[in-house]
Amino acid sequence: MADELELLRRANPVPVDGPHFGDGPLDHHAERQLNRLMGQRTSRRPRLAWGLAATAVVAAIVSALLFTGQTTAPALAAPRPLVVRADSTSVPLKTLAERAQAVDGVPGLRRGTHVQSWSLGMSDDKPPITLPEERVVRWNADGSHSELVVATDPRHPGRPVLSGDGELVDDGQVLSRQTYPPSWSDAPPQSPPPSEPARLRAYLREATYTRTELNTGELLDAVEVLLDHWTLGDRQSAALARVLADAEGLRPVGQVTDRLGRRGQAYVYDRSGTRTMLIMDPATGAVLGLETTFTRAESEYGVKAGDVMSYSAWMR
Amino acid sequence: MSNDEIFAAAYREHYWAVSRYVARRLDGRTDEVEEVVAEVFTVAWRRRADLPATPLPWLYGVARNCLANAVRGYGRRRRLVDRLGNDETARGRQIVDSPDAETPGAWVHEALARLSAKDQEVLRLTAWEELGVDDLAVALGCGTRAASMRLHRARRRLRAEIDRIRPTTASKERSHG
Numbered sequence: 454m455a456d457e458l459e460l461l462r463r464a465n466p467v468p469v470d471g472p473h474f475g476d477g478p479l480d481h482h483a484e485r486q487l488n489r490l491m492g493q494r495t496s497r498r499p500r501l502a503w504g505l506a507a508t509a510v511v512a513a514i515v516s517a518l519l520f521t522g523q524t525t526a527p528a529l530a531a532p533r534p535l536v537v538r539a540d541s542t543s544v545p546l547k548t549l550a551e552r553a554q555a556v557d558g559v560p561g562l563r564r565g566t567h568v569q570s571w572s573l574g575m576s577d578d579k580p581p582i583t584l585p586e587e588r589v590v591r592w593n594a595d596g597s598h599s600e601l602v603v604a605t606d607p608r609h610p611g612r613p614v615l616s617g618d619g620e621l622v623d624d625g626q627v628l629s630r631q632t633y634p635p636s637w638s639d640a641p642p643q644s645p646p647p648s649e650p651a652r653l654r655a656y657l658r659e660a661t662y663t664r665t666e667l668n669t670g671e672l673l674d675a676v677e678v679l680l681d682h683w684t685l686g687d688r689q690s691a692a693l694a695r696v697l698a699d700a701e702g703l704r705p706v707g708q709v710t711d712r713l714g715r716r717g718q719a720y721v722y723d724r725s726g727t728r729t730m731l732i733m734d735p736a737t738g739a740v741l742g743l744e745t746t747f748t749r750a751e752s753e754y755g756v757k758a759g760d761v762m763s764y765s766a767w768m769r
Numbered sequence: 770m771s772n773d774e775i776f777a778a779a780y781r782e783h784y785w786a787v788s789r790y791v792a793r794r795l796d797g798r799t800d801e802v803e804e805v806v807a808e809v810f811t812v813a814w815r816r817r818a819d820l821p822a823t824p825l826p827w828l829y830g831v832a833r834n835c836l837a838n839a840v841r842g843y844g845r846r847r848r849l850v851d852r853l854g855n856d857e858t859a860r861g862r863q864i865v866d867s868p869d870a871e872t873p874g875a876w877v878h879e880a881l882a883r884l885s886a887k888d889q890e891v892l893r894l895t896a897w898e899e900l901g902v903d904d905l906a907v908a909l910g911c912g913t914r915a916a917s918m919r920l921h922r923a924r925r926r927l928r929a930e931i932d933r934i935r936p937t938t939a940s941k942e943r944s945h946g
Contacts, residue, residue, distance in 0.1 A: 457927045461881065461896035464874025467792045473799065474788040483784050486807055490814045491777060662800055 532571050532583060532608070532712065532761050534746045535730060537719055541708030544718050544735060550698035553691035553738025560769065562645060562686035565590040565598065569607060569713065571764045573756070580755045585614050586628060590682075596635030602628040608712055642678050648688035650695040657696070669700040669722050673729050677743055680767045687737060694738035703731065713766050717741045723748070727762065742766040776817040779824040780810055786825060786898075790832050793897055808835045826900060826907035833890065833908070880930035888923035895920055 455463075467474055479487065569587045585606035592598040604616040604626045613621040616628060641660035647653050657675035658667055667675060676693065679685075685693065697703060703720040709732060711717055717732035726749055732742040744764040750757045770778070787809055792802045809832045813820065821827050881889055894900045894908055906916035 457924055457931055458892070458896050460874075460877050460931065461892055461927070464877035464881075465793070465897045466797070466874075466878075467789045467897075469789065474785050474792055474802070476785045479781060479784055482803060483806075486810065487777060487780050490780075490810065491773060662804070664800065 532585075532764065534759060534761050535709045535711060535719065535732070535744055537707040537709055539707075543705035543707045545705055546694070546698040546703055546720055546733075549718060549733055549735070549738045550691070550694040552736065553687070553694040556687045556691065556737050560686055562648075562689055563684040563769075564592040564645070564682075566681050566684055567768045568681060569605075569766045569768070571606075571712075571761065573760070573762050581760070582615055583761070584616070597633060599630070599632040601630050604628050642682040646679060646683055646685070646689050646692075648686075648692045650692045650699075653689070653692045654696050669702045670724050670729070672696070672700050673722060673731065673743060676731075676740060677765060680740060680765070684767070684769055685739065687739075690737060690739040693740060694733065697731065697733075697740075706730075708735070711742050711766055712764065713741075713768070715741055715766075726751070732766075740767065772817045772820070775820055776814060779813075779820060779828070783825050783828055784810075787828050787832055790829055790898060791836060793893065794836055805832070805835055821907070823904070823907075826904035829894065829898060829900075829908040830910055876934055877931070880927060880934055883930045884923065884926055887919070888926055891916070891919045891923045892927055 469475065567587075567589050569585070571583050571585045573581045573583055585604065587603045587605050587607075589601045589603075590598060604614045604622050605624050606612070606614045609624075611624050613623055616622040616626060641656045644656075646656055654667070657672065657679060658664075660678050661667070661671065661675045663671060663675075676697070679693075683689070697720075700722075703722050706719045706721050709717055709719045709730075711732050716735065718735045720731045720733070722729045722731070726747065728746050728748050730744045730746070731740065732744070733739065734741055742765055745762045747756050747758055747760045747762060756762070784806070788802055788806050791805045791809070792799060795801055795805070809828065812831050812835060813828060816831070819827075881892065884892070891905065891909065894905055898908075900908060902913055902917045902920065905920065906913045909916055909919070911919075
């Protein structure tokens with residue numbers, strides 16, 4: 454039998470002489486990007502850059518946690534999943550979408566986001582920990598934007614929270630504050646979301662680089678991408694409610710109070726191993742939050758059934 | 770040549786090698802390759818003053834970080850969700866015994882996937898990007914001795930995983946004659 458490196462060599466998924474990415478002259482796209490880079494001379498970014506920059510903050514936090522070498526037991530209790538009020542009635546999504554349609558078109562669409570999130574940092578060899586943070590992204594008239602990330606957990610005001618280095622920091626400590634130069638991107642999710650359902654659906658597909666029609670799981674992921682970039686106006690929220698109402702498998706389950714104390718209607722979507730809960734404003738149909746929980750234990754990742762994998766609550 | 774010209778030359782020379790590097794690590798999601806490669810060269814452009822005389826291993830290092838950033842926060846959860854969602858497919862794959870039903874080398878990938886991310890990367894850089902130890906050290910951002918040690922250990926662990934899953938693969942090899 455060949456040695457292990459030779460076996461691995463033969464299993465190269467993208468060989469030099471394969472059908473894709475073979476050496477040769479640059480294609481149109483690569484040439485254009487080089488021209489852009491060479492032409493800018495200042496630190497402008499391509500369209501992906503600021504999306505990546507935003508994830509980089511989270512990535513840096515997670516990587517710091519994963520590689521600090523500590524055997525970190527969760528210093529703070531992980532958040533519990535939202536509980537549906539037993540006495541509440543559920544409103545079908547289609548009804549909510551109709552309500553959203555009737556809402557006056559104020560307030561309007563705003564670029565940037567304000568989101569409180571809890572996300573589970575998972576490692577192969579350490580217990581998972583939950584990072585609570587608040588992120589505010591604001592765009593300026595000149596096309597530049599700034600991003601502020603703060604360690605905070607609104608459920609426990611004033612109490613220390615886990616931060617990027619896996620240690621406790623004071624509530625409200627700034628984890629990062631960055632200003633990004635003007636961006637000229639006009640592709641989703643940087644371009645403004647349309648307020649017509651069919652066009653919004655296509656926009657969400659493009660924003661998540663998906664070529665086929667989004668399934669409900671992918672749609673919910675796309676909603677997260679959208680709301681991490683834009684604060685929707687009532688018209689876009691109505692379009693989004695309509696798109697969601699047309700999705701298969703989102704079940705109304707009743708009323709919840711989200712972690713920011715807001716009342717919402719909850720809709721759940723089950724995937725294999727996880728459940729995503731969509732929380733929407735009962736009056737306007739605006740998406741308030743998304744929560745994903747495990748529905749079975751994943752011992753490899755140290756998670757139990759019922760653990761919250763991620764939770765985002767968007768604000769204006 | 771100015772830094773800008775050196776950068777442009779490195780871009781033209783290595784664009785496809787960096788694309789292959791990224792494609793090999795995106796598990797067939799070829800539609801994302803272009804975006805990540807764009808990010809790699811944007812970061813490289815900002816750091817063009819640091820571009821070494823042999824830029825490719827250094828570009829691989831940049832690409833590794835970009836990939837990590839691109840997939841880690843969103844991606845790790847995402848991969849888990851994907852894995853959870855693909856349970857049935859995964860189970861199906863394990864019981865399929867026909868070599869025709871699998872992509873060539875699937876079981877080698879399976880053995881590789883059982884190793885830590887660090888082991889996987891040092892092995893891929895050696896086998897797929899064909900880096901020698903000196904270049905490996907640049908790509909990994911460590912010293913030559915450390916790189917050599919990491920490769921040695923990773924090879925041993927890969928061998929062990931291959932041996933562990935060999936019963937199935939050995940029978941396949943026999944059936945091929």
